[in-house]
Amino acid sequence: MLKEIILKLAKLSDEQLTNEVLHDVKKEVARKYNVTNLPTNIQLQKTYQQMVENWEIKPNDKLKFLLMKRKIRSLSGIVPIQVLTKPWPCPGKCIFCPNESIMPKSYISTEPGAQRALLNEFDPIKQTYNRLLSLQATGHNTDKIEMIVLWGSFDAYPMDYKIDFIKKLYDACNTFEDVKQQLQIDVTKPRESRFTIDLDKLDIRLSKSLEEAQKINENAKNRIIWLTIETRPDLVTEENIRFRRKLGVTRIEIGIQSTFDDVLKANKRWHTIEDVKKALHLIRKYGLKISAHMMPGLYKSNLGKDIESFKILYSDPYLKPDELKFYPTSVIPNTELYELYKKWEYKPITDEEIKTIVREVKTKIIPPYTRIKRLIRDIPSTEIVAGSNITNLRQLVMNELKQEIRTNQDLQNLMRKRLWGSDGLIETYIYMERSEECSEEVRRDKRVLCITDNQNSMTGNKAKNKVIVFYPVNPVKNSANPDLVCLCTRCREIRNLRSEEKKEVRRDDVLLVIRKYVSSVGDEYFISFETTDGYLIGFTRLLLPKDFADWEWLGENTAIIRELHVYGMQEKIWNKWKMAQHKWFGKKLMAVAEKIAQQNDYKKMSVISWVWVRWFYKKIGYELEGTYMTKKIN
Numbered sequence: 001m002l003k004e005i006i007l008k009l010a011k012l013s014d015e016q017l018t019n020e021v022l023h024d025v026k027k028e029v030a031r032k033y034n035v036t037n038l039p040t041n042i043q044l045q046k047t048y049q050q051m052v053e054n055w056e057i058k059p060n061d062k063l064k065f066l067l068m069k070r071k072i073r074s075l076s077g078i079v080p081i082q083v084l085t086k087p088w089p090c091p092g093k094c095i096f097c098p099n100e101s102i103m104p105k106s107y108i109s110t111e112p113g114a115q116r117a118l119l120n121e122f123d124p125i126k127q128t129y130n131r132l133l134s135l136q137a138t139g140h141n142t143d144k145i146e147m148i149v150l151w152g153s154f155d156a157y158p159m160d161y162k163i164d165f166i167k168k169l170y171d172a173c174n175t176f177e178d179v180k181q182q183l184q185i186d187v188t189k190p191r192e193s194r195f196t197i198d199l200d201k202l203d204i205r206l207s208k209s210l211e212e213a214q215k216i217n218e219n220a221k222n223r224i225i226w227l228t229i230e231t232r233p234d235l236v237t238e239e240n241i242r243f244r245r246k247l248g249v250t251r252i253e254i255g256i257q258s259t260f261d262d263v264l265k266a267n268k269r270w271h272t273i274e275d276v277k278k279a280l281h282l283i284r285k286y287g288l289k290i291s292a293h294m295m296p297g298l299y300k301s302n303l304g305k306d307i308e309s310f311k312i313l314y315s316d317p318y319l320k321p322d323e324l325k326f327y328p329t330s331v332i333p334n335t336e337l338y339e340l341y342k343k344w345e346y347k348p349i350t351d352e353e354i355k356t357i358v359r360e361v362k363t364k365i366i367p368p369y370t371r372i373k374r375l376i377r378d379i380p381s382t383e384i385v386a387g388s389n390i391t392n393l394r395q396l397v398m399n400e401l402k403q404e405i406r407t408n409q410d411l412q413n414l415m416r417k418r419l420w421g422s423d424g425l426i427e428t429y430i431y432m433e434r435s436e437e438c439s440e441e442v443r444r445d446k447r448v449l450c451i452t453d454n455q456n457s458m459t460g461n462k463a464k465n466k467v468i469v470f471y472p473v474n475p476v477k478n479s480a481n482p483d484l485v486c487l488c489t490r491c492r493e494i495r496n497l498r499s500e501e502k503k504e505v506r507r508d509d510v511l512l513v514i515r516k517y518v519s520s521v522g523d524e525y526f527i528s529f530e531t532t533d534g535y536l537i538g539f540t541r542l543l544l545p546k547d548f549a550d551w552e553w554l555g556e557n558t559a560i561i562r563e564l565h566v567y568g569m570q571e572k573i574w575n576k577w578k579m580a581q582h583k584w585f586g587k588k589l590m591a592v593a594e595k596i597a598q599q600n601d602y603k604k605m606s607v608i609s610w611v612w613v614r615w616f617y618k619k620i621g622y623e624l625e626g627t628y629m630t631k632k633i634n
């Protein structure tokens with residue numbers, strides 16, 4: 001029966017392969033075989049993969065995508081894998097933090113990811129195999145991995161353990177394809193993520209050192225392109241940032257929670273906002289990406305302070321994180337906060353208050369260069385005694401806002417102005433090309449980027465000399481987008497554009513946009529390709545440091561690319577652009593970043609990149625220096 005469904009679907013065109021048609025085909029075939037329970041997508045995905053392997057059908061990307069479980073996991077082109085380290089105490093004593101002796105600090109054994117780690121005895125190889133197997137079985141490509149290592153506080157663990165753990169993550173990715181046939185686990189069974197792996201039964205060849213494991217990963221099928229670790233602000237030092245870079249870390253998750261010292265103190269965070277600023281400054285100097293955790297509803301905070309905290313977060317040049325995790329405070333048993341709650345000394349944040357904060361943050365505070373990664377922590381409701389318990393918070397707030405914006409002209413204008421306008425915090429420019437010589441006079445105009453090589457032309461125009469001018473945007477001229485109620489990069493990802501609209505996107509509808517803002521380290525440029533109504537195709541983060549890291553491959557006059565990301569296009573939505581354009585966008589974004597750095601007298605570009613993307617940078621003239629890809633640009 002499963003094969004029959006796949007065969008029927010394989011005959012349909014891309015346009016016909018929709019969820020409704022899938023459901024109808026399932027029903028039709030199930031009726032024929034008198035089966036009451038419809039097959040799941042995961043069962044069909046497995047059948048599809050077997051049929052492709054046996055040459056019974058041709059590979060069909062659209063069909064594979066249709067059957068994919070939790071498509072969102074790889075829609076941005078990269079699959080996230082979360083792993084946990086073994087239980088270990090944290091120097092922090094935060095009053096809200098769960099404390100289970102069998103878990104690393106701050107994690108609860110019933111959280112889905114934590115449960116998987118516990119069942120796999122916190123072994124990095126078992127956890128990685130487990131996730132890779134599940135992801136592949138559900139139709140996801142695992143060739144680009146974002147490895148997220150969760151361990152309350154990275155720096156609290158012994159050095160040997162940290163190195164060994166990270167090395168084994170690379171080993172696991174390097175060896176997975178060789179051993180996966182031996183794993184023989186039926187992931188189509190319910191609760192597939194709970195299975196454990198017996199390493200003793202497998203023949204695995206581990207590398208001798210971290211460096212060797214990293215080198216092998218450069219050409220492995222499953223490559224780690226981003227590596228994230230968690231830590232506390234007061235544990236960040238110059239020395240341990242350099243150590244992290246050697247491990248291959250590209251992003252730091254860091255708990256800020258509030259920007260008010262009295263709130264931090266009342267919650268026994270044992271660090272101040274000054275510590276946070278120093279930590280973020282250091283992390284940024286080395287080009288790493290910053291993902292901040294904020295907790296509205298803490299003890300001794302209130303609605304006004306919580307909103308103010310977010311305003312400070314995005315106006316203070318020492319803060320301005322690239323990503324945000326929004327974790328409203330919940331009361332969990334076995335915490336000091338629970339004791340305060342029982343004595344009526346702590347009043348948990350209400351759902352309405354949370355919604356108000358999210359609304360304020362989304363519509364008035366979040367700048368277009370930030371990604372809101374999470375709006376609620378995935379704690380099972382059975383573990384929450386009081387406080388927030390809305391698991392679909394993002395959806396709820398977004399639905400309400402989307403309804404409102406359609407009839408609220410003021411809100412539409414506000415979003416348009418914030419997306420395209422310039423204020424005291426951010427300057428926005430769009431690219432326009434002029435056919436004129438790059439004379440000295442023109443070069444002196446700071447808004448102008450001279451491109452004298454037609455290879456670098458943004459439009460493919462063959463004229464020899466190009467002058468590229470970034471003009472301040474007139475927001476009124478750009479279209480209002482009634483679907484855009486949050487400017488974060490996640491909400492603006494191209495995948496959020498409706499399918500029928502995606503087909504209409506033509507080259508002329510794509511803008512090259514530059515948003516400039518100031519951080520404590522220097523000038524930051526968020527350079528992006530976007531549709532005229534603000535959907536993101538790809539972007540890069542360029543930093544021109546004024547306070548530079550005195551390190552061999554960084555140093556004076558070195559500009560830094562902190563991130564380059566072109567979104568995956570698995571749906572093949574671009575009728576004219578297709579996948580080949582993926583590299584084109586990346587190259588153009590890099591060309592513009594280099595021009596901006598040159599024009600500001602920077603001599604060298606250093607890119608924080610991990611192994612998978614090194615080949616790309618090599619192609620555009622970069623070479624490996626230490627843990628950065630570098631190129632002389634002046």
Ligand code: SF4
Binds near residue numbers: 094098106
């Ligand atoms: S720093 Fe993080 S892990 Fe440590 S106690 Fe505080 S919340 Fe928990």
